[in-house]
Amino acid sequence: MTSPKSEADFYDNPVIPGFHPDPSVCRVGEDYYLVCSSFEYFPGVPLFHSRDLAHWRQIGNVLDRPSQLPLPADAMASDGIYAPTIRHHDGRFWMITTNVSHGGNFIVTAERPEGPWSDPVWIDLPGIDPDLAWDSEGNCWCAFAGAHGPDFSGVQIARIDPEAGKVLEGPTPAWAGTGLQWPEAPHLYRVGEWWYLMIAEGGTERGHTVAMARSRSPRGPWEGAPGNPILSHRSTNHPIQSTGHADLVTTPDGRWWMVLLATRPVGYSPKFHVLGRETFLTPVDWESDWPRVGPVKLRERVPVAVTRAEAEPGRDDFDGPALDPRWISPRSRPEGTWSLEQRPGWLALHATGSTLDRPGCTFLGRRQQHTASRTAVLLDHAAGRAGLSVRLDEGHHYDLEVADGQAQVIARIGPLRQTVATRAVPQGPVTLTVTTRPSRRWPAAEEPSGLHVAAPDYVAFHVGDDPEPLAELDGRYLSTEVATGFTGRVIGMYVTEGTAWFDWFDHGPLEELE
Missing domain, CATH: 2.115.10.20 (Glycosyl hydrolase domain; family 43)
Known part of the structure; x- marks a missing residue:
């Protein structure tokens, strides 16, 4: 038996x-x-x-x-x-x-x-x-x-x-x-x-x-x-x-x-x-x-019965002497664009480009690994312009950006760039959160986007503790079938003006983090 x-x-x-x-x-x-x-x-x-x-x-x-x-x-x-x-x-x-x-x-x-x-x-x-x-x-x-x-x-x-x-x-x-x-x-x-x-x-x-x-x-x-x-x-x-x-x-x-x-x-x-x-x-x-x-x-x-290694933590508090190997940047990561020492316990990012729409920006991200996911950061933007971006390439990304006392959601889809929503935010550190939820056959009246479409998923953007999203966007425009190419989504922190500090970053399955 x-x-x-x-x-x-x-x-x-x-x-x-x-x-x-x-x-x-x-x-x-x-x-x-x-x-x-x-x-x-x-x-x-x-x-x-x-x-x-x-x-x-x-x-x-x-x-x-x-x-x-x-x-x-x-x-x-x-x-x-x-x-x-x-x-x-x-x-x-x-x-x-x-x-x-x-x-x-x-x-x-x-x-x-x-x-x-x-x-x-x-x-x-x-x-x-x-x-x-x-x-x-x-x-x-x-x-x-x-x-x-x-x-x-x-x-x-x-x-x-x-x-x-x-x-x-x-x-x-x-x-x-x-x-x-x-x-x-x-x-x-x-x-x-x-x-x-x-x-x-x-x-x-x-x-x-x-x-x-x-x-x-x-x-x-x-x-x-x-x-x-x-x-x-x-x-x-x-x-x-x-x-x-x-x-x-x-x-x-x-x-x-x-x-x-x-x-x-x-x-x-x-x-x-x-x-x-x-x-x-x-x-x-x-x-x-x-x-x-x-x-x-x-x-x-399972092929081999052994003691499994501990799962990789989704949270990074930036307390170590070096960056976790999972952090990636487009094309390069020049010395002087980031630091773990200028403000101990925080990641400092210094702007090198004024937009995510062209190469040369300061961006550190991790691969999205869960279909239903939650990614959050604590950002202190001071006098800078910075945020959290869901990126496929320079022509296809959704950004939750904070600058000049406002948070805004920006969608770049091919030749189109649009500010989707804006909300005032207080001075000081603020939590930014991006969630992705797989789509289903919604009744028209319940469709999160307000449109009766069959998106692969929806990408929602939250500021602070507000349970209502600042915006919720169709995820198909951040897919290979739309953007073309060989890569997948990378969710990361960026700065396009001045300096920004990030106290922590957390990415994991949505059901485990709610």
Whole structure:
């Protein structure tokens, strides 16, 4: 007789919620390490640790120095860092990725996952989404995607010297996939006598898939799996969509698991995903020497029974000597734009740009990680202009701003910028709160926005202790389907005039904070 399953036996997908796409994972003993794409944000490539693959904690960022992450001041939103791969080989950690805004493909290394990570070793290879794999003779192979020419569009493979960044052989065409668009996200694995090449196809939207090929050698030839794609949720009514860009890992007892990106679109057709592409986890079986996967479930059995790490706190009181690694800023975070020392226990932000509508502003944010969320700060704006913003890019953001004795809600949607509501506020510190609530089929008379529409969610703005929102806005305009791109919502503090101080910041699920 088996014992009944407890809640501790299960995990919920996504395992890393919010804007955490293109996951790559490696195992060292009983520890797992995972990285994600960061695009135009600094620091770059968030690094996570887990003991069971299901519960993750961010322990740093691989690219945490300007010398590692040169991004032009005018780099477009959704440019920057694409698709990192993390591996552990010969006692070192290796991370390879692409800076599409400056320099292309490069490698950094570290003795410990927490760093310090080296400065980049640049590699003269085209394309994006590079991967690293070593054979039994010590040769390092780099698979990459996106090098499109008149004769071949697909994944190519080169033998490289990862220490010097030199190409020793190739690159040569490997596999163009099954015929879908954008064969990308390659990862090479040696399993038994076979080399496996896993890719994503179909574009990173609803047609996203995972496909597999195999060969006796990294040089090919490659044969596709008879059941390709090995994973796809396209053209289904599954709540998880856009499944793709995956990586494989084994547990110490030899079981296989896959991390992958996917979305949770909601609202009326065509539906909207507002948190970005997130990291999911699903088990993998093998049949006739081919992997068998999916579908990806919202709830699954935990891979490894271990003592879970404590959940990351949603609140930051700015009492430590350094910023939490979860804080990110668009393109850069210059010295002198922020301080934890000028007013102990407070975060000081100094204005560098006069608007959030263009690059160059002072902004520190965290990824929105809950569909129903509450984010609050205590702001002392003094003579400055500052506030709390829900940001997708320079052309799509909602701001709750305080200046000149007034709080106002400002909506920037494409070419339109509008002050939606204004309210007087007293001098001194003031609490600003943003909540997001998933939409439902409201009767017309009860629709929060006053309009009979089917938004994916509503974003509400509160000042002080007033239970009535200053404004409540349709969340679809802060979605990828409207704004385009590859990122998700980031909620953060900003200043566009003078200096502002923030005593604390709190982000978490709405039901737990009310």
